[in-house]
Amino acid sequence: MAILGIDIGGSGVKGAPVDTATGELLAERFRVPTPQPSDVTSVVEAVAEVAAQFEGSYDRVGITFPGVVVDGVTRTAANVDKSWLDAPAARLFSDRLGKPVSVLNDADAAGVAEVAFGAGRDQAGLIMMLTFGTGIGSALFLDGTLIPNTEFGHLELNGHDAESKAADRAREIEELSWEKWAGRVRDYLAHVEMLLSPRLFIIGGGVSKKADRWLPLIDIRTPMVPATLLNNAGIIGAARIAEIDGQAGDRGVTPHEAGEKVTH
């Protein structure tokens, strides 16, 4: 049976059943607005509303969250309601939906999808996915294995939390030109490059759709490619991780946080 992937974003909660062998959505995705405030109870209900659309077509669920998630517990809440700090998210979702649920960081999920089915497919070595949206999310992979919960969006850059200056939201709020914003992203990427020397940066988030406007302005050494799965990456990656966790559970071994390859 298919796995349901649900992506909790800054403006929408989106979901669809996923074929985890191919990374394809098995039905058109369904979206509801992210509740404001985005407190635990309201978001759990929004997720249940999305899941209800696909009732009977899935037996396991993967859900993304825009913060650190360890053992199903949400540890940070930079851009969501603070009621998520130390919330037992996986248990709350699973109690509400009546199915096993895996919860993981949103950028990790997008990266899993890109590495398994998109721009990072068949790439060995250290690969880094960065998402530029409300915040900056990061996902790091070594030979197809996720190193979960990296938070490189919060590096300090010129005395500021990097995401407050270089996320897509900063571009919108400050009404920056593409050139000006790309300059900040360049400084940010050069800093990350210096720290980690990845083989490839995969750039995701809404700005990846407009890559031609700003990617050519960034002169760093590391190759950079836009994400290819765009809006669906979170849904697909969440489902893939739920599949891995399911297999691990069935075999009585450790789930995705313990370092299984996300590729097939």
Ligand code: BGC
């Ligand atoms: C959070 C990350 C998240 C990113 C993108 C950051 O503010 O700390 O965990 O991946 O935003 O949503």
